[in-house]
Amino acid sequence: MALSRRDFIKGGFVAAGTAALGGVGFVRNLFAGGAFDGAGAAPVAAWGQPRYIGLERSGELERRERALWELFSPCRLCPRMCGVNRSAGNAGICSAAADFRVAHFGAHHGEEGPLRGRRGSGTIFFSNCNLLCVFCLNWQIAHRGDGTIASHDNLASIMLDLQNRGCHNVNLVTPTHLVPHIVSALRLAIARGLHIPLLYNTSAYDSLEVIQLLDGIVDIYLPDFKFQSAEPAVRFAQAPNYPIHAAAAIKEMHRQVGVLQQTDGIAHRGMIIRHLVMPENLAGTDAFVRWVVSELGPDTHVNIMSQFMPMFRANEYPPLNRRITQAEFTQAMRWAHEAGLRNFH
Numbered sequence: 001m002a003l004s005r006r007d008f009i010k011g012g013f014v015a016a017g018t019a020a021l022g023g024v025g026f027v028r029n030l031f032a033g034g035a036f037d038g039a040g041a042a043p044v045a046a047w048g049q050p051r052y053i054g055l056e057r058s059g060e061l062e063r064r065e066r067a068l069w070e071l072f073s074p075c076r077l078c079p080r081m082c083g084v085n086r087s088a089g090n091a092g093i094c095s096a097a098a099d100f101r102v103a104h105f106g107a108h109h110g111e112e113g114p115l116r117g118r119r120g121s122g123t124i125f126f127s128n129c130n131l132l133c134v135f136c137l138n139w140q141i142a143h144r145g146d147g148t149i150a151s152h153d154n155l156a157s158i159m160l161d162l163q164n165r166g167c168h169n170v171n172l173v174t175p176t177h178l179v180p181h182i183v184s185a186l187r188l189a190i191a192r193g194l195h196i197p198l199l200y201n202t203s204a205y206d207s208l209e210v211i212q213l214l215d216g217i218v219d220i221y222l223p224d225f226k227f228q229s230a231e232p233a234v235r236f237a238q239a240p241n242y243p244i245h246a247a248a249a250i251k252e253m254h255r256q257v258g259v260l261q262q263t264d265g266i267a268h269r270g271m272i273i274r275h276l277v278m279p280e281n282l283a284g285t286d287a288f289v290r291w292v293v294s295e296l297g298p299d300t301h302v303n304i305m306s307q308f309m310p311m312f313r314a315n316e317y318p319p320l321n322r323r324i325t326q327a328e329f330t331q332a333m334r335w336a337h338e339a340g341l342r343n344f345h
Contacts, residue, residue, distance in 0.1 A: 047269075051216040051217070051219065052186065056190045061186075061187060062187070064183065064213050065180065067213055068210065069180045069184075072086055072087060076209075077180075078206060079207060079241065079242075080130060086098050094130040094176075094177040096128040099150075100149070100150060101146075101147030101148055102125070102127070102147055102155070103127045103148075105123060105158050107119060107120030107122060108122075108171065111171065114266060114272075115199065115220070116168070119166040119167055120165075120166075122162030122163065123173055124159075124172055125141060125174070126147070126172070126174050126178055127141050129142035129174050129176075129177070129203070130203070130205055131238075131239055134236050134237070134320070135236065135311055135317075137309065137312075139311065141174075142174065143312070152184045153185075153188060155185035156186070156189040159189040160193065160194055163193075163194060163195070168196065168197070169196055169197040170194070171199040172198070174201070174202070174203070176202055179210055186198070197220050197269070198217065198218050199221075199222055200218040200220070202223050204224055204245075204246035204249050205237075205239050205245055206246075208245075208248050211249050214256075215256045216256075219268060219269050220269060221257060222274065223246070223253060223271070224275070224276070226246070226275075227239075228284025228288050229287075232284075247295070250271075251295060251296070254271055254296050259271070259297070259300060259301065259343075260272060271300070273292065273300065273303070274303045275288050275304050276307075277305065278308055278320070279322055279324055282319070285304070286335045289302070289304075289336045290339050293340045298341055298342050299342055300341070300343065301343045301344070302341055302343065302344040304336055306329045306332075
């Protein structure tokens with residue numbers, strides 16, 4: 001049975017400042033007794049290679065890296081545009097400053113089927129988040145910032161270790177506030193042989209400028225579209241204008257990679273949108289499915305999720321103090337069908 005994201009993190013190693021960082025030792029410590037045997041990476045897949053390799057060879061990836069670091073301080077990496085000098089060690093609204101932390105990584109078998117395949121999605125959970133959701137499932141990581149400080153070389157080693165384990169992709173979870181760090185590490189990993197798809201797993205509260213700079217770097221986008229109305233986005237995630245920014249970011253993601261492309265059932269390019277059904281339709285599911293069909297097309301892959309739980313501070317914000325009912329989820333699926341979506345589950 002596939003593990004939920006929360007169970008995956010709880011069952012693995014959640015870094016809390018105790019791991020000794022440094023090269024292979026860092027990789028093996030974080031896996032906490034995993035079965036990595038140092039075997040070589042799998043051969044390049046039949047569909048070819050990620051576009052980021054060509055960008056690196058042409059020198060374009062280096063240019064993009066510089067452009068992203070220019071957005072780091074004063075920080076303009078997300079729609080909050082908080083403008084703090086993170087290079088000087090000041091923390092933004094996301095609570096991240098100059099460095100970055102990794103909370104957990106490993107082969108995750110609970111992601112969508114085309115992402116996990118048989119060998120799992122190579123998932124890297126970063127600490128902190130630029131959303132402040134009161135119902136956060138993994139608040140210890142996203143809000144409290146549990147995790148271990150890592151270097152670019154550490155992160156490159158993690159990417160390569162996941163590839164060596166046979167994972168189908170490198171799945172970057174909550175990357176928005178750390179994109180320059182990620183691209184710097186990616187360049188190191190490419191030089192050492194990384195060649196599996198890069199997956200950007202985001203809340204979609206992303207800067208359009210940053211997403212544009214990721215064109216050709218990211219192979220698969222996995223955005224949430226959490227809210228269709230501004231008021232619940234502010235009330236429950238402290239995210240002003242979330243629907244506007246998320247819609248713009250997702251449209252740009254779709255322009256870059258299009259509908260999901262698969263070889264032998266494994267995704268290597270494209271997008272899946274996640275949408276969490278919430279009590280009393282606070283997420284605006286009916287409007288969401290109509291927007292997808294209208295703006296992206298009926299063949300867009302959508303995961304309509306039923307696993308809302310009243311975690312973190314949700315009990316303080318009725319009706320978030322309860323799980324959704326079967327009737328609410330059935331209605332959500334009915335809306336998706338009536339809107340004309342073809343690839344939803």
